[in-house]
Amino acid sequence: MDKIRIGIAGYGNLGRGVELAVAANPDQELAAVFSRRNPASVKILTQGVPVCPLADAASWKGRIDVLILCGGSATDLPVQTPQLAALFNVVDSFDTHAHIPDHFKAVDTAARQAGTVGIISVGWDPGMFSLNRLYANCILPQGHDYTFWGRGVSQGHSDAIRRIKGVLDARQYTVPVQAAMDAVRSGGEPELSTRQKHTRECFVVAAEGADKAAIEHEIKTMPNYFADYDTTVTFITQEELNREHKGIPHGGFVIRTGSTGANGETRHVIEYSLKLGSNPEFTSSVLAAYARAAYRLSRKGESGARTVFDIAPALLSPHDGDFLRAHML
């Protein structure tokens, strides 16, 4: 069997996760890793696979079936995905919800022109959570959607705390409020404010002699990030942070409650949840599955941008239709 030749662009947490995910998929093999750093400084896990300058990616055209883009959504992917879709089938995890339509258009244009397939916004939100919102809405047109995130680490909120004067390190957890989830599951279709849905737990390492009260106040009143939430701040040592808060767990819940019946008298609850030991390793695993779909669509002669909404689930599996119908339906 010819394996699907995967390339990775960007070797941070996500890139390392994709490397592991590809190794876990018997029908895929890692062909190359591309980085903007000096390749000699990038040590990867897989033996015998080259690390190449991202600027030289074009020379790999024809030797990579799908390139998985592992850069950030703020500045990397808006440029890289359209650019690299001109050379390869690509999959990315672009997650700035408000800019997805523009990103889709840019990737679609580049991919159609090049005859490649580009699957964007793959991961868990956007990604698996989006799919579950869509399925549940199509099944229960009369109903309400709720998404809760956590308990998990928000990198953006942790960074915001670290920028405060006197803070050496920080880790922020987003935590769904149990009472709100219970109210939703009861089918009462409550209207929930930002504060009612999530709390924020901050673990902060302060510099010696720093004004802890001032730091706590600055965190709790920070607009957008914390002011609209019930926030707790706990000062800990760097050792404790390293020991207890090193991981990048995340997860969440997508719940739709809705009704059927002649007078909406029958209630239903659809719930999807994730508890992830590592946010980037799970996202990477989703990316690898959709790389398989990108490869197959491309072999069928399709081109252009796609999202998880456009991909038939069977395309994600290494098994064929006969096997899936016999064993998974």
Place this chain on the structure above:
Amino acid sequence: MDKIRIGIAGYGNLGRGVELAVAANPDQELAAVFSRRNPASVKILTQGVPVCPLADAASWKGRIDVLILCGGSATDLPVQTPQLAALFNVVDSFDTHAHIPDHFKAVDTAARQAGTVGIISVGWDPGMFSLNRLYANCILPQGHDYTFWGRGVSQGHSDAIRRIKGVLDARQYTVPVQAAMDAVRSGGEPELSTRQKHTRECFVVAAEGADKAAIEHEIKTMPNYFADYDTTVTFITQEELNREHKGIPHGGFVIRTGSTGANGETRHVIEYSLKLGSNPEFTSSVLAAYARAAYRLSRKGESGARTVFDIAPALLSPHDGDFLRAHML
């Protein structure tokens, strides 16, 4: 906008549910209901829609876009779905897991020959549960699957009790064992016996003077149905059964736990669950959504049998790609 013209074949609990689901979808309209009973004896909810003999379905060719088959899997659908796929695009809820490959083949042959689309085994299990098994397996190739059903009414088990001498009526609930679900969610990947996963609760109306001890013994020792389970039997009056056990609720849980990382050291839990006020009304709502997909595939010129695995999620929605990307991704 031209509405999708839906036909219903079979007007029991499922057919009535489809009628309600079609009414809840603004892009669908009910064209006709077909029944094997005397049409004059079948009263439907929708004003101005004819009830016709199933034997006359052929005369409706060209006036129905998708026929939703609402018969049983034991004897109706194996005959009806291939037969009617020769005339119409069809959707069914065939749920005898072991016979799905044969049923798929029969429908595929008929549909290809007629140039129609037939989507089989649509509902929640098979259906939404199957989809969640597939997605979770593709994302986490290293892991274990668990499906729990309930708390919900099993029609087959209720019928089995009603066939016992001295039993006037009965309702059986399948109940997942909380301790087993907790063990699964903890990620321990336990091996669970039939008895460890589900219990069975039976509510029985006995005839006056019937030997209740004998009935209870016959239930608890019935092979396949009850012998392998911890079963409780509660005798109640017909009035109480009618009052407290009239509904047909169901639901369940699909859980996959798995690992990623260089040494499988990172654990993840993916869970999908349903709490359904009415099993047939929910199944019907899934059928109506997949009727939309059957219509679209047919308009694109596709033909043959499909399952939920083959249907891109966007095809289920009344909204277009631009809307879905902007609002649901």
